[in-house]
Amino acid sequence: MQAGTIVCHTEGMRLIPITEGVYRIPLSWGNAYLLTDGASGALIDTGLRRDRAALTGALAAAGSGSLQIRAVYLTHAHTDHAGNAAYFAGRDAGANGPCTRSARIYLHRREAPCLRAPGTAYIPPHPQCWRRPVTTLIFRAGALLYPVEGCEADCTVDDNDVIDTPAGTLRVVCCPGHTPGHVAYYRERDGLLFSGDAIVHVVPGWLRVALSLPPKVLCWDWEQTLLSARRLAALRPACLLAGHGPPLTQDTARRLQDFVRKL
Ligand SMILES: [Zn+2]
Numbered sequence: 001m002q003a004g005t006i007v008c009h010t011e012g013m014r015l016i017p018i019t020e021g022v023y024r025i026p027l028s029w030g031n032a033y034l035l036t037d038g039a040s041g042a043l044i045d046t047g048l049r050r051d052r053a054a055l056t057g058a059l060a061a062a063g064s065g066s067l068q069i070r071a072v073y074l075t076h077a078h079t080d081h082a083g084n085a086a087y088f089a090g091r092d093a094g095a096n097g098p099c100t101r102s103a104r105i106y107l108h109r110r111e112a113p114c115l116r117a118p119g120t121a122y123i124p125p126h127p128q129c130w131r132r133p134v135t136t137l138i139f140r141a142g143a144l145l146y147p148v149e150g151c152e153a154d155c156t157v158d159d160n161d162v163i164d165t166p167a168g169t170l171r172v173v174c175c176p177g178h179t180p181g182h183v184a185y186y187r188e189r190d191g192l193l194f195s196g197d198a199i200v201h202v203v204p205g206w207l208r209v210a211l212s213l214p215p216k217v218l219c220w221d222w223e224q225t226l227l228s229a230r231r232l233a234a235l236r237p238a239c240l241l242a243g244h245g246p247p248l249t250q251d252t253a254r255r256l257q258d259f260v261r262k263l
Pocket residue numbers: 076078178197214
């Protein structure tokens with residue numbers, strides 16, 4: 001990415017331009033991203049279910065009320081990323097009869113079962129649940145308090161797949177660990193990396209802005225989480241657009257290298 005292509009990222013705005021055709025939508029726990037060519041749009045992640053009004057309001061502002069979301073690209077199916085995927089696909093409980101919402105849902109094949117059964121997908125199975133009681137408790141409580149409507153994915157993606165979006169071509173980068181099928185999306189032409197929760201840009205607890213990993217207790221496999229962070233840093237992206245926290249736009253590649261060196 002060339003210097004000066006970042007338009008602005010002022011906190012408090014609901015739709016924050018990052019660069020041409022790419023917007024950040026800050027939601028209650030994290031970010032969704034809008035990719036648009038002006039006529040149609042796609043989302044990377046969809047926030048919590050309770051973020052729906054904020055999300056649809058931001059999209060209305062982006063497209064003067066007429067922007068058609070044709071795809072949802074999920075980094076993973078946790079409740080704060082997949083909470084509105086079924087809604088945009090027109091497969092939520094409120095979508096009776098003909099529905100203009102018809103986005104296609106993309107996610108990794110190992111994550112697809114989690115979107116199909118989100119209430120139980122991330123709860124460690126017996127007997128691992130006894131070895132990870134806090135993880136079990138958190139995901140059980142999360143499923144009750146912040147439910148996700150289960151649905152089928154339309155397209156499963158895998159490492160190095162190339163997908164055509166309204167904001168250009170993205171490459172799928174597998175980065176499992178936080179979840180079994182976590183992926184990042186990378187726009188190689190200018191180095192935009194949508195990292196989901198594989199690397200975040202806020203310290204867990206939302207206390208300060210800094211490169212970080214999600215809490216170990218929320219990760220499916222910690223060793224894989226570390227390996228995946230190193231893999232993403234090796235891409236040397238120009239801009240990190242994480243699932244949580246503001247964009248990292250300055251000296252991004254070096255700061256990521258420094259971060260993973262200390263893991
Ligand atoms: Zn997550």
